[in-house]
Amino acid sequence: MRNNSFFYFLTLNLLKEKRRFVGIVLISTLLIFLLSSVLFISSSIKTTLNSSLKAQPDFIVQNIKAGKVAPIKAEQVDKIVNIYGVNKVTKRVYGRYFFDDKYSALIVGVDFLDEQSSKKLVKIMNSVDLKSFLSKDNMLVGQGVLSYLKSHYYATNYNFLTPSGQMQKVNIFKALNAKSSLISNDMIIMPLELAQKVLGLKESELTDIALNVPNDSEWSNIKAKLESLNFSTRVVSKKDMKKAYENLFNYKGGLFLVLYLIVIATFSLLLYLRYSLASSLERKEIAILRAVGWSIKDVLELKFLENIFLVIFAFVLGSSLAYIYVFILGAPILKDIFLGGANLKQFATFTPVVDYSVLSTIFIVFAVAFLGSVLIPVWKIAVTEPKEAL
Amino acid sequence: MIKEFLTYTIFLTVLLLAVSGHYMLNKSDINAQTKKIAQLTKIVEPAFGVSTLENRLPHLDKSLDNSVYPDMITIDRVGFVYAK
Incomplete structure (x- = not known):
């Protein structure tokens, strides 16, 4: 089925009724943009602090x-x-x-x-x-x-x-x-x-x-010696500092991730409802395809490709805009959430850091939820008799 | 594939290439500059504008001092609220 005419039909179908997809693409782009921005800022700060932590005494x-x-x-x-x-x-x-x-x-x-x-x-x-x-x-x-x-x-x-x-x-x-x-x-x-x-x-x-203490294996021994200098002595190691900073950023990034998961679940539910209560036009479209000889697999393949294009479009657009927003424009507003705006005016800029593992995780989580909420209702329509669906 | 679809694909590719180009070519020395300051001061505490990492200084607690009437306790003090 995957030949030139199939792809022509697919792209025609996608762009013929752009209005149908504009809303979905816009919301998806916004979701990905927000999460990518937060994770870009978080990973950039983490990288800069980790590099300066090397200069921190043991x-x-x-x-x-x-x-x-x-x-x-x-x-x-x-x-x-x-x-x-x-x-x-x-x-x-x-x-x-x-x-x-x-x-x-x-x-x-x-x-x-x-x-x-x-x-x-x-x-x-x-x-x-x-x-x-x-x-x-x-x-x-x-x-x-x-x-x-x-x-x-x-x-x-x-x-x-x-x-x-x-x-x-x-x-x-x-x-x-x-x-x-x-x-x-x-x-x-x-x-x-x-x-x-x-x-x-x-x-x-x-x-x-x-x-x-240049010799790592001496760390615990030296720490004990330092603590024994005085009863009121507290010894803070570089490891403790590193852990504290990591916890701080994982906490802030994690908070956004949880919010994102809630939003993505809501968004998927809306998509599911939209497709399960599909308009008579969409029902008709699937039924006609089935009536002219398309198998269920072909219909699903068409809808899968149609939506994967939307997901890819939204993902590339969202993450690219996030990159521009954070690393070129300096992340106004969002910067204050991470660096705080309670004290002196912030002049910090972010060093470009892209964490591919995080980006691929966002893509997978988003794509699976998106495709699942679209393909299940489509499959339900496709398996009914074309006569009944019409 | 229809022309419009191709246009969108080219737009996305160009955007992606521009961003990748910026990422590869923009060798910012932010990390190096930050490291230099850390090496000199031996302090890596981030300059956050939040008060969570700062000491709570007693002189900043306004309920503790009233420059006009130093002995007068402000009404939000627990001792005052529960006084008989």
């Missing part, structure tokens, strides 16, 4: 007081350095600074006197003059912070109010690259001592201590 040592993270004594660094198998022990000073009740920035103190850190700074800020950066109280700000400060007329510097009630004037040296906004949008990078002042920490106090 362990973070924190001091816990009353269940909350409290400043840790800098002298702990010497104790940690002495543990065999540990390297790259870094002092970390960071914390949130609230401009007002709503908007806040993450202040990060970096020890620029450390050779590694200064090299990395030069790498980040092309042609940065490290001497002039360190000569005054300067800071590097993320795009979100820069935009907030500019809108509040702090174009060149900002006066931080320290917890002791003093004002600390810090110059805006340069803005961080907008491409790194996924983690640097609300970030302020400044020298370690200055960050301690702004955050109200003493010179001997740090937020936490980061360290690496």
